[in-house]
Amino acid sequence: xxxxxxxxIMLVVLVVMMFTVIGCTGVALPHYLNNNENSEHLxxxxxxxxxxxxxxxxxxxxxxxxxxSGDLPDHEENPVDGDPxxxxxxxxNPDNKDNEAEDPNTESPDETxxxxxxxxxxxxxxxxxxxxxxxxxxxxxxxxxxxxxYDTYNTAELRIEHVPHDDAVIVKNGQVIYxxxxxxxxxxxxxxxxxxxxxxxxxxxxxxxxxxxxLFVDTHNNSVTSGSRKYFMLLNGNPGLVDHVDVExxxxxxxxxxxxxxxxxxxELVHVYATDLERAYQYVSSQPLDQAPNYLNRGLKYYSxxxxxxxxxxxxxxxxxxxxxxxxxxxxxxxxxxxxQYLSYRTKTNYTAGELDAYIDYALTKxxxxxxxxxxxxxxxxxxxxETFGINAALELAMGFHESHYGTSSIARNKNNIFGMNAxxxxxxxxxxxxxxxxxxxxxxxxxxxxxxxxxxxxxxxxGQVLGNKRVGFNVYYASDPYWGEKIASHYYLLDxxxxxxxxxxxxxxxxxxxxxxxxxxSMYSEVLYREAALYDAYKKGLPxxxxxxxxxxYEILLPAPLVGNNLSPYSIYDYNSYSVGYIRKTDVDLVx
Numbered sequence: 001x002x003x004x005x006x007x008x009i010m011l012v013v014l015v016v017m018m019f020t021v022i023g024c025t026g027v028a029l030p031h032y033l034n035n036n037e038n039s040e041h042l043x044x045x046x047x048x049x050x051x052x053x054x055x056x057x058x059x060x061x062x063x064x065x066x067x068x069s070g071d072l073p074d075h076e077e078n079p080v081d082g083d084p085x086x087x088x089x090x091x092x093n094p095d096n097k098d099n100e101a102e103d104p105n106t107e108s109p110d111e112t113x114x115x116x117x118x119x120x121x122x123x124x125x126x127x128x129x130x131x132x133x134x135x136x137x138x139x140x141x142x143x144x145x146x147x148x149x150y151d152t153y154n155t156a157e158l159r160i161e162h163v164p165h166d167d168a169v170i171v172k173n174g175q176v177i178y179x180x181x182x183x184x185x186x187x188x189x190x191x192x193x194x195x196x197x198x199x200x201x202x203x204x205x206x207x208x209x210x211x212x213x214x215l216f217v218d219t220h221n222n223s224v225t226s227g228s229r230k231y232f233m234l235l236n237g238n239p240g241l242v243d244h245v246d247v248e249x250x251x252x253x254x255x256x257x258x259x260x261x262x263x264x265x266x267x268e269l270v271h272v273y274a275t276d277l278e279r280a281y282q283y284v285s286s287q288p289l290d291q292a293p294n295y296l297n298r299g300l301k302y303y304s305x306x307x308x309x310x311x312x313x314x315x316x317x318x319x320x321x322x323x324x325x326x327x328x329x330x331x332x333x334x335x336x337x338x339x340x341q342y343l344s345y346r347t348k349t350n351y352t353a354g355e356l357d358a359y360i361d362y363a364l365t366k367x368x369x370x371x372x373x374x375x376x377x378x379x380x381x382x383x384x385x386x387e388t389f390g391i392n393a394a395l396e397l398a399m400g401f402h403e404s405h406y407g408t409s410s411i412a413r414n415k416n417n418i419f420g421m422n423a424x425x426x427x428x429x430x431x432x433x434x435x436x437x438x439x440x441x442x443x444x445x446x447x448x449x450x451x452x453x454x455x456x457x458x459x460x461x462x463x464g465q466v467l468g469n470k471r472v473g474f475n476v477y478y479a480s481d482p483y484w485g486e487k488i489a490s491h492y493y494l495l496d497x498x499x500x501x502x503x504x505x506x507x508x509x510x511x512x513x514x515x516x517x518x519x520x521x522x523s524m525y526s527e528v529l530y531r532e533a534a535l536y537d538a539y540k541k542g543l544p545x546x547x548x549x550x551x552x553x554x555y556e557i558l559l560p561a562p563l564v565g566n567n568l569s570p571y572s573i574y575d576y577n578s579y580s581v582g583y584i585r586k587t588d589v590d591l592v593x
C-alpha cells in the first residue's frame with residue numbers, strides 16, 4: 001500500500017508539472033503582425049492604360065511653363081560655395097560585439113525579458129510609442145498609425161526595413177523624417193525663391209515651380225541628431241542633398257499626382273510634370289521630346305528621375321536607386337539619351353537660313369504669334385552666329401524660342417534679349433540686359449554666355465558641351481528649371497521633324513564613363529588639353545562628347561573651345577575649318593544611340 005501510495009503521489013506531481021508547462025504564457029507579437037484585417041495600401045501608381053489618356057487631363061505648356069509670359073525667364077545664377085557633406089556612414093551592426101562598442105540604446109538578445117521579440121537585426125521590438133523616433137503607418141487620408149518607437153534614429157531606421165508595410169515611416173515630433181517610399185515636394189516655397197542642394201561638395205540650385213517632385217532616396221543619418229536634417233534625393237539626374245526646411249517629405253500614400261513619362265499617339269516621348277503632389281490630376285505636359293525608344297509602349301506610365309532609366313513600378317525605382325543598380329528598369333543596362341539634349345553645341349545644323357525661317361513662320365502661325373514675335377525672318381541671324389562663333393544655329397534658335405516664348409516676351413520685344421540674359425528670378429524685366437538689335441543680342445549671348453563661359457573648361461559653369469539635365473551640361477547652372485534642357489531639346493526636335501530630319505543622328509554621341517583627360521594627339525604620352533569633368537568636381541562622369549573619328553585606342557572628339565597652337569583658347573573665335581579636335585581613350589567613353 002505504501003509503494004502504491006508513493007506511485008500515486010509521483011503521478012500527481014508529474015501531471016501538475018505538465019499542466020504548468022502547458023499553461024505557460026506565449027510570446028506576444030506586435031499587433032500589426034497578428035492583424036488579419038486589410039490595412040491601408042499605397043495609392044495605385046501602377047500602369048492602367050486608361051490612366052494616361054482618359055483619367056489625367058493634361059494641359060500642354062509647350063515647354064514654356066516658366067517663360068510663357070516672358071516675365072520669369074531662366075537665367076544664370078551663381079551658386080553659393082559650400083563645404084562637402086560627409087558621406088552617409090555605415091550603420092552600426094548591433095550583433096557585431098567583437099568589433100564595435102555596444103549601443104546602449106539597443107538591447108542584446110541575452111538581455112531580453114519574457115514577452116520581448118527580437119527582429120532580424122537583433123533589435124528588441126518596442127511596441128510602445130512614447131520614445132523619440134516613432135514608426136508609423138501613413139494612411140491615404142493623411143493620418144498616422146503609430147506602432148513602435150525607439151530612442152535613436154539609427155535603431156528606428158534599421159527596424160523599419162523589417163516592418164511589413166510599404167507605407168511605413170519614421171516620425172519625430174510629429175513630422176515624417178523617413179519613408180520607405182516617398183517623394184520630396186519642392187513646391188513649398190515662393191516662386192521667386194530658389195532651393196539649394198549639394199553633391200560631392202558642389203552647390204546646385206532649382207526652383208519648385210517648374211516641377212514639384214524629386215525622388216526621396218534616404219535621410220542623412222548624422223544630420224538627424226545635429227538638428228539640420230538633410231535628405232538624399234534624385235532630381236533629373238542629380239543625386240543631391242537638400243535641407244529639410246526647403247522641402248516636404250511625403251509618403252507615397254499621401255502623393256496624389258506624380259511626374260511620369262508617356263508615349264503619345266504619334267509614338268513620341270512626352271514628359272508629364274506634376275504641379276501639386278497632394279491633389280489628384282495636377283499636371284502639365286511637355287511638348288514631344290523625341291521619338292520614343294522602342295521599349296516604351298503607349299498607354300503606360302513610366303517613372304524616371306534622371307531621364308535615362310524608366311520604370312513601370314516606382315517602388316522598383318526607389319529600391320534600385322538605394323542599391324545603386326538599374327535592374328528594375330525596362331531598359332536595364334541601356335540608358336536612353338535624347339539626341340538633341342545631349343548633342344554638342346559645337347556641332348553644325350544642315351539647315352539654311354531660309355529653312356530656319358520656314359520653320360519659324362510655321363511655329364509662329366501655329367501659335368498665333370506671327371504679329372507679336374520679333375523672330376520672323378531671323379534665321380540669318382542664327383546662321384551668322386554659327387559661322388562666326390562656331391555654334392549650332394538650330395540649338396541656339398531652339399533656346400531662343402524657349403527663353404522668350406517664341407520671341408513674344410516683353411524682354412524680347414523691348415530689349416532684343418531673347419535669352420533672358422541677366423533676368424533674375426526676383427526682378428526679371430528690370431535686371432534683364434538690353435541690346436540695340438536682335439543680331440547684337442544673339443551674338444552677345446553666343447560669345448559671352450555660351451562660348452566663353454559654358455563651353456570653357458576653366459569655368460565652374462562647364463559641365464559638358466550640351467543642354468543636358470541637372471547633373472551635366474548647361475542646365476546645371478544656366479537655369480533653375482531642372483527640365484530646361486529637355487524643353488529646349490524638344491524645340492529642336494520639332495524643328496528637325498518639320499524640316500525632314502536632316503539633323504537627326506548626324507553625329508555619334510558618346511558618354512564618358514569616368515572623368516578623363518583629353519589629349520592633343522592619340523597617345524597617352526601626348527599633351528593633355530583639359531580634363532573632361534567639372535572644375536570643382538574632378539571625378540564627374542557622364543559628360544557627352546561628339547565622336548568624329550577613331551584610331552586603334554582613341555576616339556577623335558570635338559573640343560569645347562578653339563584649339564590655338566597646342567592649347568584650348570575659349571576666348572578665341574571658333575573656326576570650323578581649323579578642325580579643333582582632341583582625343584579620348586576608347587575605354588573611357590560609351591557610345592549611345
